[in-house]
Amino acid sequence: MNIRKTLYITIAAVLLVSGTLDAQNRNRKTVTVTPEQILMDAVTLIDNGDWQKAGSMLTYLTENQPDNDAAWYYLGTCCLYAGDFSGAQKALRKAASIDPKNYWYKDRLATAYSMSGETDMTVATYEAMLEEFPDKDDIRYSLVNIYIQLKEYDKALKVMEDLEKMYGKNENITATRYDILLRQGKTDAALRTLMDFNSEFSSPRILSMIGDHENAEGRDSLALSRYLEALELQSNYAPALLGKADILYSRRDISGFFSCLDKFVSDEETLPSVKAQYLNMLITRNGTLFLNNHKEKLEALYETLVSMAPTDSTILNAGAVFHYSTGRTDKAKDLLHRNLKAHPESFDANIMYIQILGSLDDWEGISSVCDSAITRFPEKTDFLEYQNIAAYHLGDYERIIDNSWKIISMSPGDTAKIVSALSSIGDTSYSMGDEKTAFKCYNKALRLNPDYAPVLNNYAWYLATKGKKLKKACAMSKKTVDKEPDNPTYLDTYGWILHLLGEDKEAKSLFKHAMLYGGKDSYTILKHYSLVLEALGEKELAELYGSMAEKIKGEED
Incomplete structure (x- = not known):
């Protein structure tokens, strides 16, 4: 950190940058604040997630002390957290240029390149760092991961060889080399890597990996022997237990299979999330x-x-x-x-x-939980939406309308949520006999999204039941069927409007289609179909569908 001079700023500057002074200092004409204090305050703000205020302070500091490398570094860090990768790279390059021997500045710069997807610059930065800081093995591991992502496997293997020369053989290097060789399709060489390590060092991890490899190749007896060796070294080693369990299950040894799982689940060292994940996968x-x-x-x-x-x-x-x-x-x-x-x-x-x-169907319970959740998560609309579902079943229509207006006020610019809420208000208002409000909300929703099928369908249906503006209703309903041609409710609405307009042949084809997609389970759709058939003079078929409708109605009653 190269802070080469002390900076003094007036109270006005302090107020501009940090906005914080205690009451007793506000009556003084000037207060001296050092760059170190500004920097410390900014770092605290970064740690607390207030990147905007920290960024303002650090920007002020870099403008007044352009050679303050630490200020540039933390400004870059602040930009990085805020998702401003270009700003982060600019600030971090500046920090590294002021103090070119600082490892952390360059490491953070490489991270900024990586997060912005600039792989070439990431690799170039790490490779340059490796020449400058040859003892930093973290650089090598970062390069290995990037080379693997780029499928530059030979380069990755070369770095692994360097690591092994530096630190000798270990589990991590062996496991990584095995993975790289498998990616290259060198199956035998990959297995040999594990076997060579195991000939010198006994390890539950490597033995389990050998077992997994043998099992994948269909050599389950060899695999089982490796798992058993691993378990002799560490009786609760999860990968070996699960590998053994898999083989026992394939051999229909159900008792042995569940014995392994019981030991795995009972192990206090294995993370609960790992246990849950495995059982769910199973x-x-x-x-x-x-x-x-x-x-x-x-x-x-x-x-x-x-x-x-x-x-x-x-x-x-x-x-x-x-x-x-x-x-x-x-x-x-x-x-x-x-x-x-x-x-x-x-x-x-x-x-x-x-x-x-x-x-x-515990609607009272849902409403109660939502009451508490709305208080805990005041910025979320999800619980208002769930509460609306409960309120519908409970007949609490006033709550639906109130919640929906809240959703609209909480969702400025979110067209999807606003349209959905307007749809709910419209539907509920119509159910309460307030046709004027309902149609007003539908019109507002369709101005925002002219193709929103639920509003188009309900608006068209309500117009049809009133016998009003049937051509408008027909045009709206057609749009829903064009959008969702297999939706029986939309087919029913469109078909019924066509019937009201005297176009029964066209209506019949829609109802026939609806029968294939759940229409036979609806009293309303069956009844409408029977009336259309009757209008066409197909009395026997009309009676059949009419009786089917009455049967469903009787079951519902």
């Missing part, structure tokens, strides 16, 4: 049959997980997903409720609990 990979055949054993594993980490969010969520998949919705609800109690400030915990309540 169920997803093996499908419903596996889940149903081994439900009790899997349940025991999840119970162990929860008992070992009763407040861990990943565990509680994973257990909830499992129980929901097996039809135990109440158990899933209990776990998600526990997760919400343990992590009330978690957005995801709130959302997942609301979703499980929705699957149980």
Whole structure:
């Protein structure tokens, strides 16, 4: 850090830069503030995430002390955090030019190039740094990762050789070289790398990698022997346990398979998130049959997980997903409720609990959770939207309208949210008998998005039920069918309007299409179809669809 002179600034300058002075200093004419203090204050602001204010302070400092390399460095860092990669590169280049022997300035500059996707400059910077700082192995590891991304595998291997000469063989170098050789398609050489290391050093990690390689090549007996060797060295080594479990399952040794999983799940050293991720993958990979055949054993594993980490969010969520998949919705609800109690400030915990309540039609519960979440997350509209769903089922239409106006006020410039909220206000207002407000909201929504199908459909339907502006309704409804040709609701609306306009042949083809996409499950669509058929003189077919409609109505009643 080369601060070559002391800078004194007036109180006005301090106010401009930091905006902070205690009350007793405000009555004084001048206050001296050193560059070191400004720099320290700016760094504190960066640490607290206030990059805008820190940037203003650092910009002021660099303008008044252009040779202050530390100020340029932190200005570059500030720009980097704020996503201004061009500004970051400019500031960091300046810092490095003032103090060309500073490793950290150049390392941060390389990061700025990398984050902006300038791979060539990233590589050039690291390669130049390697010549200047040959003892910094972090540079070599960074270069290896970049060379792998660029598929320059020979260069990556050369750097790995240098690392091995410097530090000797170790697990990380061996594992990386193995990965590079596999990417080159040199399978035998890759395996030989692992075997050579294992001949000198016994390692659970490398032995497990050999086992994985042998297993992938179909040599499961050799693979199993390697996993067992690894477990002799470290009995709870997760990759070896899971590799062994995989082979036992393929051999239909279900008891041995679950014994391995029980040991894996019970291990206190393995991260809960790793356990949850593996079990979720296991169920997803093996499908419903596996889940149903081994439900009790899997349940025991999840119970162990929860008992070992009763407040861990990943565990509680994973257990909830499992129980929901097996039809135990109440158990899933209990776990998600526990997760919400343990992590009330978690957005995801709130959302997942609301979703499980929705699957149980617990609209009162959703509304209550949303009340709390709206307070915790005042900037989010999600909970207002979920509460609107609950309010619809509870018949609380005033709340829907109030929430929707809040969503609009919270979403300036977000056309999608505004249009959706206007649609909700329109639909709800119409249900409450306020046709004027409903149509006003629909018109506002369509000015913002003329192709928004839900508004087009409902607006057209309400006009049709009133017998008003049928040609306008027809044009709007046609747009919905053009956009979603297999939506039975839109087909029904369009078909019915055509019927009202006397175009029954065209209407019939739409209803026939609707029958293929769920129309047979709707009383309204079936009834409309029967009336269209009757208008065409097809009485027998009309009676058939009419009776189907009445049957559905009877079941609903």
